Amino acid sequence: MWRRLVRDRLLWLFLLPGLAYFLIFHLGAALGMGIAFTDYWPGGGIGEASWTGPGTFGRMFGDPDFWHAVLNTLEISLLQLVFFFPVPLALALLLHSLTSTTVKRFVQNVVYLPHFISWVIVVAVFQQILGGAGVLNGFLADNGMHTIDIIGNPDAFKPLLVAQIIWKDSGWGTIIFLAALSQVDDTLYEASVVDGAGPWRRFWHVTLPSIRPVIVLLLVMRLGEILSVGFEQVLLQRDAVGPAAGEILDTFVYYKGIVGGDFPYAAAAGIFKGLVGAVLVYAANKIAHRLGEQGVYR
Amino acid sequence: MSAEISRRSLLRAAGLAAGAVAIPSALGACGDGAKSGVGNAGAQLAPWPTYKPAKIPAPDLAGNASGLQHGYTKYPANLGTATSGVPGDGSKVRAVVITYGTPPAPKETNKFLQAINAALGINLELTVIPDADYQAKMATLMAGDDLPDLINFGGGYVLPREAEFVASKFADLSEHLSGDAVLAYPNLASIPGYAWKGMGRIKGRIMGVPVERPATGSLLYVNRQLWQGAGLADKAVSDGWTKAEFFAGAKALSKDRRYALGASKAGFFGFQVHCGAFGAPNLWKVENGAFTPTYATEEFKQALLFMRDLQSAGAYYPDAMTVSQVDAKTQFAGQTTASITDGFGAYQTLIPAAKGAYDVVPALPYQGGASGAKQWASRGIFGYTVIKKAPAERVKMLLRVLDFLSASFGTKEYELLHHGVEGTHFTRNSSGAPVQTETWTGGENRVNLPVGYLGDAPAVLYYAGVTPAQITAMHSFERKTEAGLVYNPAFGLTSDAASRSEAGIKKAITDALVAFVSGRSTVSDWDNAVKKYLADGGSKMAEEYAKEYAAAN
Incomplete structure (x- = not known):
């Protein structure tokens, strides 16, 4: 053990900054979860807080607003899983099938760009186009047609969120898939062409099996974040549709903790979120193993 | 000179979080006894500072010591x-x-x-x-x-x-x-x-x-030329509109991508102006020593119903709940909207922003109900x-x-x-x-x-870039609304319940307000939201304010 440490000392040295980051800002900060069991308030300091036990969790689990936020989060997460998750994959396949590297590079650069635009701008652009006073409705009204209510319409809110994330991040999401696609052995394609396989069969029997481990890996990791659906994106738009449609777990925690000052409650909700994520990753990984996949870890 | 967090303070925050678990358990038993309340009832009150007005140049438009400004x-x-x-x-x-x-x-x-x-x-x-x-x-x-x-x-x-x-x-x-x-x-x-x-x-x-x-709180600033088109501008300045005139004017003005009422997500459809006009109490009502939040009053509900009618008539800027107050001001300056709700001091930015293209005038509160045409006072x-x-x-x-x-x-x-x-x-x-x-x-x-x-x-009423005529108009507005100012009896009172829960429950009640005015919820939803407000801390606040009020008066 010690000898291995000495032998790999350079590698450990490289690891150190990353390790320090996780120790201080993740593990260290995670100890702050303790405030969920106290009556801590920000101005009072940790020293003055007194132990209240798990009562905060009882209060949280009995709060319909909390469950409402959880439900909204799950709904959005599910919509994202079904409608957003496959888009980068499809886009990557499309890009991969391009033969001209110039065109490919150009398209890649264009689809990456929206990722670097902040949510404030993305949301503003969507509002300028789809809002009640926006471009689309202005055009419809000018031409004597019925206007459509999208921004501020609670029923359209969740699909709108998914549409925004598809526009913003599907290009960025192709990176890992493209890397996986470039790893597929070209001789496999050549062999299947010789055997008379068309494009669809080549995709089904060569491409997909080759990148399946990556897809499963990303899917499992996504499940771990099932209760995180884009805090900033939702916070910016929640007020327009109200909490009934727009409150997610993260905004709920923000309003309880930062705005409302109920830090123990916010910490309890954070613990709940972390536990759900951990359990899901663990379970999904197990299932992946059963299905003969590598999963995230062994 | 920056709003950024330094490395040192970040590390300190992490260290603070790390200490979070160990210490509270060691202190276990200390109850709330150590943390006494913040209220004034029962406490010995330090007398207020002696008021000795400074020697100032004689104003052209005289004010007074209860919140009417001197104008120059x-x-x-x-x-x-x-x-x-x-x-x-x-x-x-x-x-x-x-x-x-x-x-x-x-x-x-x-x-x-x-x-x-x-x-x-x-x-x-x-x-x-x-x-x-x-x-x-x-x-x-x-x-x-x-x-x-x-x-x-x-x-x-x-x-x-x-x-x-x-x-x-x-x-x-x-x-x-x-x-x-x-x-x-x-x-x-x-x-x-x-x-x-x-x-x-x-x-x-x-x-x-x-x-x-x-003393003057939020008010409705209007674009004089646009409201003149609806035949209403003069009356807004001279005696104030009736509810029906205001509604008809706002509806008539809102067409061709122009909207009578500018609003932002910070102002909640300008409810302070409308609720004032309908005679609702300024956040709290005190009657025989008992406190009631304005949300639980009939006048407040009537004002919300009226705002909801304005909203469904298309008088508000349609995406009001997506724009910031800064953007709402830009829309008013660009004449996309014909009015805006803002604090009294906003004349200093709203008037110069018009760049002389139109006149910005303060509209007197309209006659909302039987006890209407009131103006909510500020906290001073x-x-x-x-x-x-x-x-x-x-x-x-x-x-x-x-x-x-x-x-x-x-x-x-x-x-x-x-x-x-x-x-x-x-x-x-x-x-x-x-x-x-x-x-x-x-x-x-x-x-x-x-x-x-x-x-x-x-x-004082003076600002470089605001003309003497405009200063006079603002002063005349202050003078005319002074008698009808509605004060919040809870201003300056301290309550433990308010300190603990007001910030949180205020979000819930304004969410309910927005849902109702937007037409997404019913009267009974609103009533339920008010009940929840009372149950989640509102009633406790009312109790404590009553005690504080009795001790202070």
Whole structure:
């Protein structure tokens, strides 16, 4: 053990900054979860807080607003899983099938760009186009047609969120898939062409099996974040549709903790979120193993 | 001079979090007994500071000591001096204030800051917190133990446990300011009584220095030419509209991508104006010593129903709940909207923003109901500044700094703080009035360097860039609405329940308000939201306010 440490000392040295980051800002900060069991308030300091036990969790689990936020989060997460998750994959396949590297590079650069635009701008652009006073409705009204209510319409809110994330991040999401696609052995394609396989069969029997481990890996990791659906994106738009449609777990925690000052409650909700994520990753990984996949870890 | 978090404070925050688990368990049994309440009932009350108005130039439009401002149609010819000597001791003073501007330029290049530092005799290190981040940043600041020398709590926010925080971490200023002691700081003594009362005491003690504002609260500013088109502008200024006139006018004006009522997500469809017009109490009603929140009154509900009708008639800007107040002002300036709800002081930005293309006039409250046409009063302050606990000498030095910042209109100190340095930030026109230079309008100004939120003179009606006629119109509005001002009986009262739960339940009730006016919820949904408000802390607040009210009156 010690000898291995000495032998790999350079590698450990490289690891150190990353390790320090996780120790201080993740593990260290995670100890702050303790405030969920106290009556801590920000101005009072940790020293003055007194132990209240798990009562905060009882209060949280009995709060319909909390469950409402959880439900909204799950709904959005599910919509994202079904409608957003496959888009980068499809886009990557499309890009991969391009033969001209110039065109490919150009398209890649264009689809990456929206990722670097902040949510404030993305949301503003969507509002300028789809809002009640926006471009689309202005055009419809000018031409004597019925206007459509999208921004501020609670029923359209969740699909709108998914549409925004598809526009913003599907290009960025192709990176890992493209890397996986470039790893597929070209001789496999050549062999299947010789055997008379068309494009669809080549995709089904060569491409997909080759990148399946990556897809499963990303899917499992996504499940771990099932209760995180884009805090900033939702916070910016929640007020327009109200909490009934727009409150997610993260905004709920923000309003309880930062705005409302109920830090123990916010910490309890954070613990709940972390536990759900951990359990899901663990379970999904197990299932992946059963299905003969590598999963995230062994 | 930045709103960024330093590496050191980040590490400290992480360390703080790491200590979170170990210590509370060790302290286990200490109950709430150690933390006494913040209320004034039963406490010995420090007398309010003696009011001694400063000698100011005779106003053209006279005000009074209960919140009607003095108006000046011309700049005073001879400026006085409000202070003697340099207040500071050359030390570094760290201060935190809210801002509605962009971050100021660093002090190496910022001539406005350099001049203020020289005049105050301190090295001011100002951290500005953008309005949108105020609640989050202040919560972080409260959680850390690295407090600045001065903090202004203001901008209309009430932070959770603000009163408890102030009581435990900041200097008790009573011995310096109570009664005649304030006369050592003549400019603080010229802050009128309603401002001190609006700030209130905590546990009977005076904990801060208020930044005064006139009594008039939020009002409806209208684009005179557009409303003239609906045949209504003159009546808005002379006697106020009836409810039906207002509704018909607003509906008629809203067409061809123009909307009668501008609104933002900060103003909740301008409910303060409409609820005032319908005669709803200003946040709290006191009757026979019992307190009721305005949300639970019939007048408030009637106002919401009317706002909902306005909304479904298309009178509001359709995406009101997606725009910030800053954007709403831009829409008003661009005549996309024909009115806007804003605080009284907003005339200073709304009128110049029109660039003479149209007239901005304050609309008198319309006749909403039987007891209608009322105007909600403000708290009488923008906020209040507290001083970190320190040796008496330092507290006195910081009070002298606040005293300087509060120098009244018509003094050299006021001119420096409000107009900058002559030759750099302003020049004088033929009558001696300051005219802003490009350095000032280009960014080196009071909006971006908001020292005025640490301390300020009692506000007067005068602003470079606003004409005498417009000043007269604003003054006439203040005079006409003065009799109908509705005060919040809870302003200046302190309640433990309010300190703990108000910030949280306010979000829920405004969410319900927006849902109702937007037509997404029913009257019974609103009634349920009000019940929840009462159950989640509203009733407790009412009880405590009643006790405080009885003790104070």
